[in-house]
Amino acid sequence: MESASRHLEAQIRWRRLETVFWLCTLLPFVAAPAYLQLASQIAITALFALSLDLILGYAGIVSLGHAAYFGVGAYTAGLLAKDGWGEPLSGLLISGILAGLTGYATSHIIVRFRHLALIMLTLGLGLLLYEAANSASWLTGGADGLQGVRIRPLLEMFRFDLYGRTAYAYSLVVLFACFLVSRRIIHSPFGLALRGIRENALRMPAIGAPSRAHLRKVYSIAAILAGVAGALLAQTTETVSLEVLSFGRSADVLVILILGGAGRLYGGLLGAILYMVARDQFSGMNPQYWYFWIGLLLVAVVMFLPNGILGGLAKFLQRKS
């Protein structure tokens, strides 16, 4: 017991490299003011990847339909703003709560399955929600997307400008806050129990851990974070399209997380930066060919870098020392 708590304390200590990383996230304000919109997109994607990391990297729940919660958050924030509730912070909160409730409701289904059935169910639930949103065009605008979303200035002081200065600051602060929460969660005894479930799903209940309750809890938390990310996207771009619920979004975030390294808090963040910057650089390229490189990258990562870039780096550093 003594050593377990010391182990947790050692992990929770803030490392110098982490401080450097978060200071670097402020660089776009001075170094690349023209790219603040992109930076804000990256922060949102990073938050979405972080949310997937909680369930996939730490609890071992493979999901091909995580965009469902992102979409619920985005549509909630969009609809609120469209109906006159344009205050961003409360909109963010409500969206997160609603996505979390959706996550809690579906978590009862999710935790009962593993392997292929789980993958198929997450895929099926995601597609189901997409089709539902597509059919309910009176609510969601269908294929045309949600029109007329107007967001009030942040804290009644900062307008969402064309350059994305407010958008990036807002997304970054929310990302950082959610990151701190996630970091605290995974370094708690609850986080350790989750990793135990990931490693051996039968043994944890045998030693008395309520594994299904744990999984339900982390799944709901991840849904909240995904919903917050979706709401951020809706608020900073002032549009919501069906794409927020699409299979493509679920697949992209999975690629991002795997590329960066799952089960390491910074994996999703690093993956989001690399993926989004690369996509921006190659935006002139036909999307079909873009996916060729993504496919090649996936194959290469699975074959040669099973734990993503961060996993590879950690191994490399370990071997050196």
Add this chain to the structure above:
Amino acid sequence: MFASLAGVLFDGFAYGMLLFLLSVGLSVTLGMMNFVNLAHCSFAMIGGYVAVTLVNSFGWPFLASLPIAFLAAALVSIVLERALYRRLYRATDLDQCLFTIGIVFISVAVAAYFYGTVQQPISTPPYLRGSVQLMGMSFAAYRLFLIVTALAIAALLVYALEYTRFGAQVRAAVDNQRMARGLGIDVDRAFAVTFALGGGLAGLGGALAIEMVGLDHAFAFTYLVYVLIVVAVGGLGSIGGSFAAAAVLGISDMAGKYYFPWLGAFLIYLVMVGILMWRPAGLFGKR
């Protein structure tokens, strides 16, 4: 009303038989090695494009292009299996999923590069174009041909699996891979042959699909969901299960499109989620 119901049943069944051809290989290989091959429809796409190229560019008759489509897809699948897939049999579900999704991305991009993003036309011989009058109703000749082909292949597969020595080895490997190895069955070889056969059947399905549902570069993605539904609902490693699931899926999809067009694909996904929640191993699955 009755005529339209019969028509929907017929069209749905023909569509279901197409899905059966596309998915039966995946069902057996997944049951055998637990390998989640999401790139199965890429093999179907290979068959489709081979048939299109042979018929349109080289003037082959449609029927003659079908065996070549089968062979080409089987060849590519066995090369992939030997070169890449076998390294991943012990990997996690997630790794297998990601790897094969990567293959799907690549195949879609390659198809778009060589053939563009338009629907590929194919010309079928005149005797497959018209319709056949039976008991006062007319049935599209091509769909009849599809049903007959699929039924013949299903019968052949059941025979091969139930009554030959090789079939017994495959069944043993599906039921218990370790035990089969212990008895001296060369599971790797049996798997490679089954994989090639499954890939070939998908290729044949892809070639047959062009006339009915069309073929474009995104085929590998569009039909992936349908194929996975058939496999997951039918149960792994079960030919009868795949057959029943494909027929039910084809008919309910057609009926949904005909009677409730505003629901879109919603109904199909609902049925899938419902069945999986009720029986996670599929309707006919043993595990």
